Amino acid sequence: MQVTMTVNGETVTREIEGRMLLVHFLRDELGLTGTHWGCDTSNCGTCVTWLDGEPVKSCTVLAAMAGGREVRTVEGLEQDGVLDPVQEGFMRCHGLQCGFCTPGMLMTARALLDRDDDPDEDTIREAISGQICRCTGYTTIVRSVQWAAKAQRDAASADAEPVGSES
Amino acid sequence: MTATDRPPVPEDLEHVDNDQHPVGHGRMLRKEDPRFIRGMGHYVDDIQLPGMLHLAILRSPVAHARIVSVDTTAAQAHPKVKAVITGADLAEKGLAWMPTLSNDVQAVLATDKVRFQGQEVAFVVAEDRYAARDALELIDVDYDILPPVVDVRRALAPDAPVIRDDLEGKADNHCFDWETGDRAATDAVFEKADVVVTEDIVYPRVHPAPMETCGCVADYERVSGKLTLWTTSQAPHAHRTVYALVSGLPEHKIRVISPDIGGGFGNKVPIYPGYVCAIVASLVIGKPVKWMEDRTENLVSTGFARDYVMRGEIAATRDGKILAVRTHVLADHGAFNGTAAPIKYPAGFFGVFTGSYDLEAAYCSMTAVYTNKAPGGVAYACSFRITEAVYLIERLVDCLAYDLQVDPVDLRRRNLIRPEQFPYTTRTGWVYDSGEYERALDLALDLAGYDDLRREQEEKRARGELMGIGVAFFTEAVGAGPRKDMDILGLGMNDGSELRIHPTGKAVLRVSCMSQGQGHETTFAQIVAEELGIPPADIEVVNGDTDQTPFGLGTYGSRSTPVSGAAAALVSRKVRDKAQIIASGMLEVSVADLEWTKGAFAVKGDPTRSVTIQDIAMRAHGAGDLPDGLEGALEAQICYNPSNLTYPFGAYVCVVDVDPGTAEVKVRRFVAVDDCGTRINPMIIEGQVHGGLADGVGMALMEMISFDEDGNCIAGSLMDYLIPTALEVPHWETGHTVTPSPHHPIGAKGIGESATVGSPPAVVNAVVDALKPFGIRHADMPLTPSRVWDAMQGRPTPPI
Numbered sequence: 014m015q016v017t018m019t020v021n022g023e024t025v026t027r028e029i030e031g032r033m034l035l036v037h038f039l040r041d042e043l044g045l046t047g048t049h050w051g052c053d054t055s056n057c058g059t060c061v062t063w064l065d066g067e068p069v070k071s072c073t074v075l076a077a078m079a080g081g082r083e084v085r086t087v088e089g090l091e092q093d094g095v096l097d098p099v100q101e102g103f104m105r106c107h108g109l110q111c112g113f114c115t116p117g118m119l120m121t122a123r124a125l126l127d128r129d130d131d132p133d134e135d136t137i138r139e140a141i142s143g144q145i146c147r148c149t150g151y152t153t154i155v156r157s158v159q160w161a162a163k164a165q166r167d168a169a170s171a172d173a174e175p176v177g178s179e180s
Numbered sequence: 181m182t183a184t185d186r187p188p189v190p191e192d193l194e195h196v197d198n199d200q201h202p203v204g205h206g207r208m209l210r211k212e213d214p215r216f217i218r219g220m221g222h223y224v225d226d227i228q229l230p231g232m233l234h235l236a237i238l239r240s241p242v243a244h245a246r247i248v249s250v251d252t253t254a255a256q257a258h259p260k261v262k263a264v265i266t267g268a269d270l271a272e273k274g275l276a277w278m279p280t281l282s283n284d285v286q287a288v289l290a291t292d293k294v295r296f297q298g299q300e301v302a303f304v305v306a307e308d309r310y311a312a313r314d315a316l317e318l319i320d321v322d323y324d325i326l327p328p329v330v331d332v333r334r335a336l337a338p339d340a341p342v343i344r345d346d347l348e349g350k351a352d353n354h355c356f357d358w359e360t361g362d363r364a365a366t367d368a369v370f371e372k373a374d375v376v377v378t379e380d381i382v383y384p385r386v387h388p389a390p391m392e393t394c395g396c397v398a399d400y401e402r403v404s405g406k407l408t409l410w411t412t413s414q415a416p417h418a419h420r421t422v423y424a425l426v427s428g429l430p431e432h433k434i435r436v437i438s439p440d441i442g443g444g445f446g447n448k449v450p451i452y453p454g455y456v457c458a459i460v461a462s463l464v465i466g467k468p469v470k471w472m473e474d475r476t477e478n479l480v481s482t483g484f485a486r487d488y489v490m491r492g493e494i495a496a497t498r499d500g501k502i503l504a505v506r507t508h509v510l511a512d513h514g515a516f517n518g519t520a521a522p523i524k525y526p527a528g529f530f531g532v533f534t535g536s537y538d539l540e541a542a543y544c545s546m547t548a549v550y551t552n553k554a555p556g557g558v559a560y561a562c563s564f565r566i567t568e569a570v571y572l573i574e575r576l577v578d579c580l581a582y583d584l585q586v587d588p589v590d591l592r593r594r595n596l597i598r599p600e601q602f603p604y605t606t607r608t609g610w611v612y613d614s615g616e617y618e619r620a621l622d623l624a625l626d627l628a629g630y631d632d633l634r635r636e637q638e639e640k641r642a643r644g645e646l647m648g649i650g651v652a653f654f655t656e657a658v659g660a661g662p663r664k665d666m667d668i669l670g671l672g673m674n675d676g677s678e679l680r681i682h683p684t685g686k687a688v689l690r691v692s693c694m695s696q697g698q699g700h701e702t703t704f705a706q707i708v709a710e711e712l713g714i715p716p717a718d719i720e721v722v723n724g725d726t727d728q729t730p731f732g733l734g735t736y737g738s739r740s741t742p743v744s745g746a747a748a749a750l751v752s753r754k755v756r757d758k759a760q761i762i763a764s765g766m767l768e769v770s771v772a773d774l775e776w777t778k779g780a781f782a783v784k785g786d787p788t789r790s791v792t793i794q795d796i797a798m799r800a801h802g803a804g805d806l807p808d809g810l811e812g813a814l815e816a817q818i819c820y821n822p823s824n825l826t827y828p829f830g831a832y833v834c835v836v837d838v839d840p841g842t843a844e845v846k847v848r849r850f851v852a853v854d855d856c857g858t859r860i861n862p863m864i865i866e867g868q869v870h871g872g873l874a875d876g877v878g879m880a881l882m883e884m885i886s887f888d889e890d891g892n893c894i895a896g897s898l899m900d901y902l903i904p905t906a907l908e909v910p911h912w913e914t915g916h917t918v919t920p921s922p923h924h925p926i927g928a929k930g931i932g933e934s935a936t937v938g939s940p941p942a943v944v945n946a947v948v949d950a951l952k953p954f955g956i957r958h959a960d961m962p963l964t965p966s967r968v969w970d971a972m973q974g975r976p977t978p979p980i
């Protein structure tokens with residue numbers, strides 16, 4: 014069957030088997046290997062992407078179900094060469110080690126900060142509780158998200174302030 | 181407890197600003213992260229080669245059965261299938277069996293019998309991964325079911341079915357016996373002791389379950405005769421040699437590349453049948469072949485960890501001087517002995533079971549057996565079985581404290597090896613290099629607020645609340661190892677390192693260890709930076725490719741910093757020695773008249789006359805004569821043979837609350853004080869500790885690979901094998917002391933597995949402490965609500 018969807022702002026069309034999972038579509042058909050695969054039972058969350066703005070486990074979505082919809086992956090976080098604050102935060106606060114869970118964690122973190130610009134620790138832990146990181150023990154992930162939240166708030170308040178005389 | 185009402189705890193972790201990154205040791209952001217946060221890491225399953233085929237493995241659905249027939253006709257007929265290979269096909273080529281890392285053999289594909297559920301029976305190679313799976317369904321295997329050996333305690337029963345009838349003359353399931361220490365001396369001490377405490381302690385089977393499963397891409401190029409294998413290997417050089425021995429291809433025609441690895445924890449040390457199958461497939465078909473296992477395959481067939489059933493005994497005086505420890509261990513090695521440990525150490529480094537205490541005598545005897553379960557044993561950040569050893573002694577000490585009715589901290593303090601006793605030779609012959617144990621213990625108690633916690637506990641107990649405080653002290657033995665004692669399949673456990681300084685003073689360091697997330701590209705650059713004064717940003721670290729790195733045994737058992745890290749420091753010093761001779765020519769003084777300050781040689785007494793390492797590098801490659809007898813270029817190579825292991829240690833405090841109504845355990849706080857000697861990158865060190873602590877909570881409270889009576893693995897998915905999420909672990913509190921290793925060139929000791937070793941006993945000690953009102957002295961892991969509930973009802977039972 015043919016499927017057409019928008020991935021990171023680009024329209025893609027492919028001929029696929031109806032049973033193909035979105036995670037395999039992204040990785041094998043589009044070469045977007047930032048989205049990972051780590052389990053057979055929707056438990057690990059290494060595959061998290063966005064579908065129409067909501068984080069989903071792309072191993073649990075058929076590519077066909079994403080037809081006509083918008084998918085965003087880790088490759089779509091950096092905009093015009095500028096890192097998303099969550100990407101920056103994970104780097105600065107050592108929120109990753111092997112990096113395998115990281116893309117999924119980043120996508121969830123981005124979605125969280127879009128609806129809550131100052132989440133407390135419990136909220137962050139709850140948000141990532143469908144995902145497993147075997148390396149970090151999570152404290153630094155929590156910290157990374159908090160760093161990003163603050164960076165984002167600081168940038169927003171800087172934008173709101175009147176422009177200085179700097180030329 | 182929420183983030184806001186947590187008591188303020190001084191923390192190690194602080195943010196790092198890379199604009200001020202150190203030229204050498206210190207907090208520095210990781211060089212590998214820019215690719216990972218962009219989704220540009222490069223893992224095995226990311227590899228796509230033109231014409232690449234996909235391999236899937238048919239596995240045994242039963243634990244023990246004779247194979248009557250395998251019919252592949254329908255699978256062969258599948259339009260997308262390129263090959264279907266059975267054990268019989270491999271046997272024709274002499275490839276049905278392969279050596280394990282413990283000098284046993286393991287079936288690549290079963291020929292005669294299947295010996296555990298999940299064992300490899302046949303494989304399919306097809307055009308895509310879905311078709312390969314489809315074709316597995318078309319293979320028809322007729323099994324003649326045999327009774328399985330599941331209960332390790334029944335493995336040596338006279339009527340137990342013999343699992344390894346492939347071994348000539350094998351009439352039972354005995355794998356090996358092993359002992360250490362002085363039996364007679366230990367018995368004598370036990371005889372005269374005031375107090376003897378005996379406890380049966382089980383360390384259940386667990387699994388490292390890295391987020392990336394195991395897999396590979398094999399690409400055999402017919403014309404050049406060269407095989408390239410991209411693989412999830414923590415030890416690419418060791419793997420290459422084994423492949424050479426198995427396949428008959430010469431080593432220089434095999435290139436093993438470990439790209440980015442999504443976590444290893446020892447799961448990626450052994451050679452699995454899947455790798456060999458992919459190699460065979462590529463050799464036969466002449467196309468690149470990818471094999472990636474799924475999660476169930478990972479959990480049921482690849483290297484498990486632990487599975488020790490231990491009877492521990494501890495002898496002491498009435499006033500709490502520990503005199504001796506004695507133990508007998510029944511070790512479940514599964515169907516094949518695939519333990520990845522130095523060959524002369526069949527029980528790994530379990531011999532350090534005397535822990536951190538000064539004893540008069542110790543003795544251990546062990547019986548290892550075969551069962552109808554997956555092979556493995558040494559994995560999951562265990563430092564070659566030190567997890568089991570430390571768990572045993574730290575539980576026994578708490579049991580002793582329980583019987584003597586003394587505080588477990590006081591009991592430990594009384595018996596810790598004192599600083600002036602180092603180097604300390606234990607009763608089982610290990611030479612602990614350095615330690616200041618009480619200092620670490622004091623810091624941990626201080627950070628935790630131990631006395632306040634005990635007061636709080638007393639108040640809560642009066643109200644019927646169940647709060648527990650667990651303390652554990654551990655000593656590790658890492659950095660295998662001295663080649664006179666330690667080898668794997670005859671390969672000495674040494675590591676090579678090559679350092680090349682380019683004309684402009686930039687550098688490339690090639691090492692034989694292999695990162696699986698530990699951040700070697702950063703840490704190793706910092707080691708060279710510290711020695712040569714070249715900024716870490718100017719140093720590229722190459723690892724994981726046998727064609728590009730010197731021979732060495734890889735990364736496991738916390739050996740990277742102790743062995744490869746030492747190699748990196750020493751190769752830098754070798755370069756510096758040559759640089760000094762070149763500098764003497766440039767400054768026209770004798771070598772002895774030069775002084776090194778990080779990054780430059782200056783004339784003693786005249787610091788204005790100096791040359792930087794970059795100046796020297798240019799001169800080494802440039803025009804003009806060099807001092808007599810010196811060749812051009814600025815590079816060096818070494819192979820490091822450690823003179824001893826290094827012995828990191830730490831003191832951990834865990835606080836738990838047990839719900840009296842549901843028996844659910846909540847880890848409220850965890851304080852970890854680690855001493856890994858010289859600290860190269862404290863940020864990375866803390867990260868390693870955090871990860872190990874989460875593993876420890878997992879093992880203590882929820883993780884177990886269990887089996888039903890038919891030998892079915894009932895933990896074959898992440899729904900059944902529970903791994904902590906962010907909700908089950910607390911905010912980690914860390915601290916450190918620094919006691920350098922006297923024999924390591926920079927005094928570093930290794931940290932990767934300390935927390936996995938130290939945290940399970942801390943958690944279990946805390947839970948048992950919480951259950952003290954129920955008169956409980958011991959309960960076995962995993963302390964799930966149902967097991968804790970049983971214990972509260974007076975029914976503590978072993979998990980296996």
Ligand code: FES
Binds near residue numbers: 049060073
């Ligand atoms: S791959 Fe594990 S949840 Fe999607």
Ligand code: FES
Binds near residue numbers: 109145
């Ligand atoms: S960084 Fe390795 S799994 Fe999270």
